[in-house]
Amino acid sequence: MSLIVRVFSLMLLLLCSYSWAVNSVKGVRIWHAPDNTRLVLDLANAPSHKVKRLSNPTRLEIELAGVSSLNIGAVTGDSPLVKSVYASRTPSAATAVVIELSFPVSDSIFSLPPSPPYGHRLVVDLKAQGAAVSSAKPAPVVSQPAQPATSSRVTGRDIIIAIDAGHGGQDPGAVGPKGTHEKIITQSVSRQLAAMINQQPGLKAVLTRTGDYYIHPNKRPEIARQKQADLLISIHADAVQNRKAHGASVWVLSMRRATTEVGRMLEQTEQHSELLGGVAEVIKDSANERYLAQTVLDLSMNHSMVTGFEVAKEVLREMSTVAHLHKKEPQAASLAVLKAPDIPSILVETGFISNYNEERLLKDPNHQHKLALAIFRAVKGYFEKSPPADSLFAAHKNNGRSVPASQNRAVTVISSTNRTHKVKRGDSLSRVAKQYGVSMTALRRHNNLKSDNILIGQVLRIP
Ligand SMILES: [Zn+2]
Structure with a gap:
């Protein structure tokens, strides 16, 4: 190695260690989700940090190596968990970012490498212990005022549409x-x-996220399942290198991924009772339980995939009237948000944000409204043709009438003399009977039940 090379290497080494040693905080971003808060420190270089958890006041002191300035840039966002964020000097004269908390929380702190548009980050996840703290609004639910019934009284449950706004936080x-x-x-x-869906009697929207915060793609179908969604629609915008690519497309779960997910759910025996409802408690024989779980899953997977594909086709048909289509047929993919084999799921790419023209369109509130309306029409159209048996849509279809528009909503309220109960996880016949203050015999007779076994999703008429 020549002397010049050696000197150069030494300079490079010094330069590298110098750039590590000198760091700075460029800003702090706070995201509050219903059950946790994420703070992100944006840094010039990879952070090296030490954390102290202090009381009086309750705070986290994150000492950052190599940061000399007390300037932490702009703090954006807020959270009921966080009182304030500021920089201070530790007794050893090091710079620390202090997060003053409203009360003691559990924390998890880790760094993230650059990923455009962000650079080096230190992530601080905070979770309230015990009672959930939430300033985020719950998913909008349209209230159903009790009104005197009129001659056109038709009853049935709402079809629940889970809407998933892609990305966030x-x-x-x-x-x-x-x-x-x-x-x-x-x-x-x-x-x-969601607003259009909630205006429509017989449909109810739930949002997987109600604000600008992050939810892992795997969690999104889980939220839809908890809300007993009949359909999951994930909304996205496409991007590719080629700036010329444009148009909307709709994606559905691929058969291969669906089969993998069915296998995975079968391996998780604790999920069987969720799928089988009260039946799992009755069947003590695990081989039989597995067989039954497989049957239920295969049936629901077939149903989900057919429904997903049909809804996707409707969405494409409606979208073709307001936007250019990138692909005219539903596309199959293995995507995390579509993975639920038991919930019909589609992913709508509303256009290419990487295309100059479509970026402008996608930002335009008018165009957004047209896109939402096209999806709404498709969903309404699909369920008018193929409603779930216990839904209001089905009741109207059987009466040979279409579902009335929003102002008639009060008319469609389920009256107290015609109650139904959709079987949830953990329900048993005795529990449902107790919940409504009726006898099990009456419940059995009223629903023509030959045994006390009930299935999740099954709708019981309450005498
Ligand atoms: Zn996306």
């Missing part, structure tokens, strides 16, 4: 050439779609 999704974040578009279209 520290995950902006794709970023357009003018800097538009996909998460903003998805949230806006999702909100408008």
Whole structure:
């Protein structure tokens, strides 16, 4: 090794260690989700940190090596868990970022490498212990005022549509050439779609996220399942290198991924009771339980995939009237948000945010409204043709009438003399009987039950 090379290497080494040693905080972002808060420190270089948990006042002191300035840039966002964020000096004269908390919380702190549009980050996840703290609004639910019944009284349950606004929080999704974040578009279209759905008697929307925060893609179908959704619609905007690519497309779960997920659910025996409801408690023989779980899953997977595909076709048909289509047929993919084999799921790519023209369109509230309306029409149209048996849509279909518009909503309220109960996880016949203050015999007779076994999703008429 020549002397010049050696000197150069030494300089490089010094330069590298120098850049590690000198760091700075460029800003702090706070995201509050219903059950946790994420703080992100944006840093010039990879952080090296030490954490102290202090009381009086309750706070986290994160000492950052190599940071000399007390300037932490702008703090954006807020959370009921966080009182304030500021920089201070530790007794050893090191710089620390202090997060003052409203009360003691559990924390998890880790660094993330650069990932455009973000650079080096230190992530602080905070979770309230015990009681959940939430400032985020719950998913909008349309209230059902009790009104005197009229001659057109038709009853049935609401069809529940889970709407998933793609990305959120520290995950902006794709970023357009003018800097538009996909998460903003998805949230806006999702909100408008939810509002339209909630205006329609017989349909009810639930949102997987109600604000700008991050939810892991795997968690999104779980939320839909908890809300007993009949359909999951995930809203996104596409991006590719080729700026010319444009148009909308709709994705469905691929057969291969569905089969894998069925296998995975079967391996998790604790999920069987969730799938089988009260039956799992009756069947003590695990071989039989597995067989039954397999049958239920196969049936529901077939149903989900057929429904997903049909809804996807309707959405494409409606979207073709308001937007260019990138793909005219539903596309199959193995995507985390579509993985639920038991919930019909589709993913709508509303357009290419990477295309100049479509970035402008996607940002336009008018165009967003058109997109939401197209999806709403498709969903309504599909369920008018193929409603779940116990739904209001089915009741109207059987009466040979279409479901009335929103102002008639009060008319469709389930009256107290015609109650139904959809069997949830953990329900047993005796529990349902107790819940409504009726006898099990009456419940059995009223529903023509030959045994006390009930299945999740089954609708019981309450005498
Ligand atoms: Zn996306």
